[in-house]
Each structure stands twice: as structure tokens, then as C-alpha cells.
Amino acid sequence: DSFVKQAGFDHYFGMTEYNNPDDFDGHWGIPDEPYLQYTAKEMSKLPQPFLSSVFTLTSHYPFKIPEEYDDDFPEGNMPIHECLGYSDYALRRFFETASQQDWFYNTLFVITADHAVDGHLAEYKTAEGAFTIPILFYAPGSDLVGLDNTSIVQQTDIMPTVLSMLGVKSDFVAFGGNMFSKDSPHFAYNYYNGAYQLIEGKWLLQYMNETVTGFYNVVEDRLMKHNLVGKHLVSQTPMEQRIKALIQQYNNRLIDNKLTVQDVKRDEASSIYLSRIESAIN
Template identity: 25%
Template sequence: MYWLLLFALSRAAFLVYHYGLTVTLSGGEVVRTFVYGARLDASAAAYLCFVPFALLIAGSTWRRLPVGKLVAAYTAVVGLLVALMSTADLELYRAWGFRLDSTPLQYLGSPGEMAASAGSAPLGVLGLVLLSLLLLGWVLYRWLLTPLPPLPPAFPLIRAVTAGLLYAVLLVVPLRGGVQQIPVNQSDVYFSAAHPFANHAAINVPWNVAQSMPLRELRENPYNYMPDSTAARMVSELYKVPAQIAADSAAGLVTTPKPNVLFIILESFTAKLVGHLGGKKGVTPTLDSLARVGVSFEHLYASGDRSQKGIVSLLSGYPTQPNTSIIKFPRKTAQLPSLAQSLGNAGYSTSFYYGGELAFANMKAYLLSSGYRHLVERQDFAQKEQNSKWGAHDHVLFRRVLQELRQQSKPFFATAFTLSSHEPFDVPGQNRSFDNQDEETFFRNSVAYTDHTLGQFLQAARREAWWPNTLVVLVADHGHQLPGWMPVYEPRKFHIPLLLTGGALNPAYAGRSVATFGSQTDVAATLLSSLRLPTTDYRWSRNLLGPAPAAAPGGFAFFCFTDGFGMMTPRGRTVFDNVSRDRLTTDPVLPTQQRQGQAYQQRSFADFLQK
């Protein structure tokens, strides 16, 4: 209770200090910053309470231990740190636009620079806030925690220790934010699509600092293969296509000037199971039939191997990182361009549909900051519809999308993300009791199920009034090791489908197969160019319907895996290990392509660090 009240006071100080931003919020939004923020507050409080609980347990076994004084000393030290962080955060937020994390710790070795940075801060006001928080903390402590009630003389030692241990174990529940499957993270306190400041106000500063500590080492670029100027020039040449040529090449894709866009992301859809891409026949008849009447891309590769990486690559046209993901850093993702923002600025309504929990991997924070105004996730489905371990199966998801698109204002940009083909592949109607069925069979069946429900959804969508004016984008979030359990670096694991279809697709494009090599990052520029919208903010994305750059005839695709990268072109494939600084396959060495991949790795990670 002490820490929860102290955190509430700190949040109140934050809202008052930034009054100019607070007045833009409604009264309900101000209240929700406290309600939603309570989850991170409780998590931080649970962490801070472990030491007092340990002292209480020790005091139960050794009655002469001055538990009250030790708890008071601990609370004083930690309370001072919390007050200092909360006060520093007030002015740093004004300068940086994000809540305090471990970033300032990099300046501890440069006290002169730190002092210079604080030169313009209102130190008198901040000092007053600090003293106020310390005074209020002292008052709360005197009110709630003194005197510490002594243990009754007749209370048995075993009973006291058992009770203490039980309470300590119960701290795990608020520590992880509840009993749900995914531990609490920043996404759980993001609630406002219109006001990022409201989401930021709900963040608990001590929790944010502690959570970002393991990420502090990401300050230096370990992928320096060449002079930065050389790397920058090589990467620039990979995207050097005359802007007008690139725009004109896709201008005739749609028949209407401002079509709806239905963007469907298919979980784990690997090309190894897609018939028209050379995969197993009969698993994806829907995608295979759409390839005959729409636009199919033969050589598209996922940027990474996880959903959170694929989402950013697809929706922001941004490359992945080998050992982390930018989605873990909300202050970095806030600087990325996004399709939702670009289309929202063009007058589109924006929505995102997912049958699982958007708090997973911090996706909710990313989606809200990227411009989505309407989110539907697991908690928005009835309990009986949450018929999967991850949430609502894909047929339930598509049914919800179909219902809501009828009422959604036009034009719309609606994104649906499937989940049934995610482990453990427990799709409806699948009998898992047969001994001859292995993991590959379950995975294949789950992909077939999603493909089938997708076909049913599109068949129903063709009868809707919005269909003739709609472009549908179908693409996977990443590939999969199955079938075949390929190595993590195997390029075929990253090969995924990309299809364009819908009532707004120009019939002249029906059945077209695009042979150029491309990456998930290129989907954004391809879509925006087709809609005659600017793509200048998408520096890592190129129009796949336009001419390939002279530096990479036939196009290129760059992907990352754990501490390594791959570079795919029509000339061959390069797979490189960043640790051993050597290639991982026996493919012929392509020196120019390897240098291009190294330059891309170096520059893309440098860009990530600078955000």
C-alpha cells in the first residue's frame, strides 16, 4: 500500500508538471492513467517488497533482529531513489518525449555533459518537487508502517516462517501483473489511441528503468565491417531508383483512386507449404487459387523469425535486428513511419484485429503509437469464442472482421493478424490422439485450416458492398523451421508468400507473377506507391512493382537471425555469421553480395541505435 500510494503521488506530480499536455486529456483519460498504471505500479511494488518480506521472515526466526529499523532504512534509501528518478523524469520527458529509462546511465562517465544538459532545467522547481515527494513519503511511512507490530510471543516459529514464505510467493502475482499467460509490460498500460501522452503518464518510472537495464548494452554497433561512409553509400545504391519511375510503375494496380485496404497477416505461413511457391501441394488451395487471379510475388523473404519483428517490418518498412527487436523500445518505435499513420493522414480509418493478447511482445504499444485508432484483441471476444490456447481461432477472428467492416467508415485500412497456425497448432476438428501424427502434421493441418477459413472469409467478403473498392494484401509474419526442421539460418525458412487481390485490383494485373527478390520491408512502399501516396519516410522500403536498382539487378532480400544475416538475390544466397565473421553455408562466395549484406547489417543497426 505504501509503494502504491507513493507511485500514485508521483504520477500526480507528473500530470501537474506537464499541465499543458494534461489539459488536452478528458477527465476520464486522466483517471485511466491511474487505473491502467496500477498494474505496473503493483509490479514495481512487488519487486520492492521482496527485501522487507525477507527481513520479516528473518525476524521470525531471530527475534532480536531489529526488523523495524532495517525496513525503515531500506525504505528510506529506495524511497530516495524513487523520488530522484520521478523528479528527473519530469524534465527529461519534456526534452526527450519518453519516460525515464536506463538511457541517462550512459552519461555517468561524463558528468560535465550531464551538468550541461541540465543547465536549462528549472532546478528550483524540481528541487521543490523532490522535497515534496520525500516529505509525503515520510508522512505515508509514519502513517502506515510505524510502529511495526511485534510478533506475538505465542506465535510459533514454524507458523511465522511458513506464513512469511507464503506471502513472499504470493508477491509473484502482482510482480508479473496477474495470472495471465504473458507477464505485464508497457503495452498493458497503453489505453489511448488518440493521446500518446496519456499512455506515457500511465508508465511506472522505477519499473521502466529496471526493465530497460538489460538493454543498455545496445549502445555500440558490433557490426562494423567497413568505414561508415562506404556502408552508407552501398546501402543507398540498393534503394536508388528514380522516384517518378518507381511511382508510375505501380500506379495502375488499383481501379479506384482511394480504395479500402484489407491487410491480412498470416501467422507462420512458410512458402514450404504454399503450392504456387514450390511448396507442398494441397495445403493452401486458397492462396494458390488467388495467385492465378491476383498478383503473386515469387521471392519474398521475411526480415526476421518472430512475429514482433515481422509486424514492424511489414507495417513500418523497417529492418529487423539480429539479437533484439525495436518493438521492445517504445521510444524508438514512436519514431518509425507506419502504414496506419500514412493512410490515416490520407483520410483512412484504421483498425487492427487479433484473436490473442496484443500485450504480447509489446505489440499494443507499437500499434497505438503507429496510428491505429481501433484495436480488437482477445479480451474483446466472448469467453466461449476464446477457443484456442492463444485466444480466438481464425474463423472467429474473420467473422468479427466481416461484421465490423460493414460499419467502419470508408475508406478503411483494416489489419487482421491470424494465430491458429502458431504452436501448439490446436485447430478445430484436429484429432491429436493418433500416434502417427507428429508436430509437422499438426503444423501442416493448422496452415490448411487457416487457409480454408481465409477462403470462406474472402468468399463472404465478395458479397459485401465494400468489396469492389477494396485491395487485399495477404502476407506472412515470418516463415517456419517446419516442415523439415531446417537450421535457423536456412534461407528457405524465411521464404514467405505475398499476394495482392480484391475487387479494386486492376484486371490487367490478374495472374501476374512478380519475380523480383524482395523483403517484408518492401511491402510498405509497394502498397503506398500503388495508392499514389508518398513513400519518402520509408527509407528501408522499395516498390517491388518498380524497376530493381542497378546495384542489385533482380532485386534483393536481407534477413536477420540470431547474430547473423542472409542476403538473397537472383545470383545466389549469402548467409553470414556475425560472430565468427564467416559464411554459414557451402554456397559459392559472392564477394559483392557479401559486402552489400555487411553494409546493410552495419547501417541498419546503426540506424536502430540512433533512434
């Protein structure tokens, strides 16, 4: 509840607000199917336009689905697979209900995961594959239908992409860009086993203790068995500079409390921060 308020949301709808303890799954909260039905109905009570964020929970350990759905979904190769079948069904039911609401055709839906899971295939067990998640944009009746953007994108691209699609012109601070813009650089960064990682195009760079420790062609070497540090400096060197800039920007903004435009505007001298990351990336 406290985080939701700090993030700027006006209302929170959790298990207490759901108010049916009989639906409690015994572990995390309310299973996806009934909770998403509740969500669709609560969204219909909100004045338009609105922003709503939903966090589902059934597809988390111990991967328990409601008893009435036992044997309804394929078990697959991992415990989570049956659970994902249920969550997919719950999402389908949500859209069936949402499509009957007056806000449906005026809504942009973004569907993603907060993190990946242990992979079954070898390519999803690497330092790159361990972070692979889906990100879907769905705007009913729009030309997004059938669009497959194969560029590298990441969670921090979601906000700039949404703001661009909605035509919002306000200033903002982000560590990503518009996924659908040809002018925005497309990259992803994360932290794995003590190393910062930057992924651009076919390359993945690992940076630890102020040194480049790994450089891989993840298109030709999906399992990351061949470390190419020092062998492709034309690509490696600018990526090293960019990961340094990202680390510096984030740390400095966190220390100086300048992670939002409102924070930055408290100190006009800090305006240089707004252009530093863009210059480093470009």
C-alpha cells in the same frame, strides 16, 4: 494494445472486444474462422478509406482447430498441415463475406506470414529455406490476377509496394522497395544463427563478426552444401558492401531515432541518411 497505439492505429479489436469467451481456443485466442467473420463486419463499420491489419493465430502451436472441424482437413506430414487447411478455409470464408461489402472492390489485400515454420522438405531446412514465406497481393478486378513475380522479395518490400500501388507520393523511410518495379533492386536480408544474410538473385551471402563466412549459389545448390567464399568475388564483394550498409543504416537510425521521416526531419543535417542506403544498394 500499447503497440497498436504506438504503430498509429486508431482502434484495436482483440479478444475483449470480440466479447464471446465461449469461442476461446484455450491457448491463443479466438479461432480464425469466427474471428475473420467478426473482422469483416467490423471493417464495414469503418469510414472509408481505411487501413486494417489482421493477425490470425490458429496456425500456431499447439495447432489446435475447433472440434467441429475435426477430420475435415488432411492431416498431412506435420501437425501444422491440418491446421493450415482450417486457416485456408477460414480465409476463404472471410473473402466470401468481404466480397459482399461495399469496400471490397476498392481494397488492396496483402496476405503474408510473420515467419516461416519448420519445414518438411530438405530445401526448407536450410539457412535460406528457413525464411521462405508467401506474400500475396490481391486487388479484386485488377490486372494483378494471375501475376507471378518470381523476383526475390521480402516483408520490408510490402510498405513501399502498397504505397506505390496506391499512388502515394509522400516521403518514407524503408529498407525495401516496390516489388513490381523493374527499377527497384530485389533482395532479402535476415539474421540466422549469428550471421547476417543477404540474398540477391542466385546468391546468398553470410556475414558474421565483420567477415564473410558463407557464399552460396542457392539456385544450383538448394541444400547449401558448397560454400563458395572467395571464389566469385565479382558478385561477393558488392554484396558484402551492401550488407554492411544495411547493418550500418539500421543501427545508426535506431540509435539516432531516425527510423521514420518524421524523426529524420527533426534534424535537417541527417538528410544524408535518406540517400546513403540507396547509393549503397545501387
